[in-house]
Amino acid sequence: MSDNVKLLLVDDDQELCELMGQYLQSEGFEVSFAHSAEQALPLLQRDGAYDLLIFDIMMPGQTGLELLQQVRPRVKTPVIMLTGRGDDIDRIIGLEMGADDYLGKPCNPRELVARIRAVLRRSGQPAVTEETAAVLRLHNIELDPGKRRVQVAGNEIEMTSAEFNVLAELMQAVGSIVSKDELTEKVLHRKLTAYDRAIDVHVSRVRQKLAAAMPGSELIKTVRGAGYMLVSE
Template identity: 85%
Template sequence: MSDNVKLLLVDDDQELCELIGEYLQSEGFDVSFAHSVEQALPLLLEDGSYDLLIFDIMMPGQSGLELLQQVRPRIKTPVIMLTGRGEDIDRIIGLEMGADDYLGKPCNPRELVARIRAVLRRSGQQPAAEESTDKLAIHGIELDCGKRQMQVSGSELELTSAEFNVLAELMRAAGTIVSKDELTEKVLHRKLTAYDRAIDVHVSRVRQKLAAVLPDRELIKTVRGAGYMLVNE
């Protein structure tokens, strides 16, 4: 499943890179490294052939967040952020800037591999157990789950892989409440844990993007203590 999947790990800790790199390579991934934003930018902007990027948030000089900010408008490649303990704000900012997921440091290599595969699955780069080819439509929003495309009133709208899957799950269940636990499992392919706000941020970003093209319509409602619901037409 991991054959020919190219990863770029950006972290100033060279010893950690070697350890993680060895494990990732043993799992079949093709791993490249950069130890600063300055090293990473040429690789990303000139090569750009990576399937997934892993950025450490805390690095000397420019941070992983600054790197994400510089490349996200031009590169749609999925990104996982590595964050130190107590960096909850940075995690949320990373997600708001377009990161697909995050993992705390020090990270368990097995958990990192699981997150990588989950992000690749939901971005359509590795097959899920049941490949969805649904075409969904409501409120003028059209999703083609096979092609991973979204249109609103005929105009294409860009979503990250996580945002696309959030909207797809809510559209499939339009008019009913989808719990945060269920959304986390279906979208992020992991269990919801205490203080995990990843799914909330992804839902918030979907709301913002829908509001930009469908103003004055609150399509996604928060049901306190229960979850989220896309309203029926």
């Protein structure tokens, strides 16, 4: 998967960038660097220049969150945020602003590679299986796994790869509860860990976007202690 995959790592810690860059390059990735948000912006003028972006949240000048806010939704490239351990608010804000995942610093390089591969996998592949890869239609929602497109009443809804896959999983299991563990494994391609709010934020974002497109609707129910369910028509 890593052949010719282009990464942009944005972090003011130049020594860390060098060490992480060497490891990522040894794993077959092509890595570019920027040491500030201001330095990164000119590199992000063209969507598709990189396959994945890695932003450190805490940087002097503009933060990684401010950089993310500037490039979303114009740049649809997947983003992983690097956060200080325990910075739950920043992590949640990052996800709400369109980040695909986050990892606490200092991070294990092997874990970062695993997260990169998981994000690339879910951004490039449908969440549904080949057997059920047909267009899904429900509640005036049309989800096309092949085109990675969601429409409500004919109007396209912008979704991140994680949000798209959340909706796909819930539409496939309409009327049934999908546990947070199952959603995390299928959507984020990792195990759910204690205090991990990532999947909750992605579900919340899908709710908000559906509600904006379908005022008054409440299609996704939270089943306390069990998971989430898309209500049947």
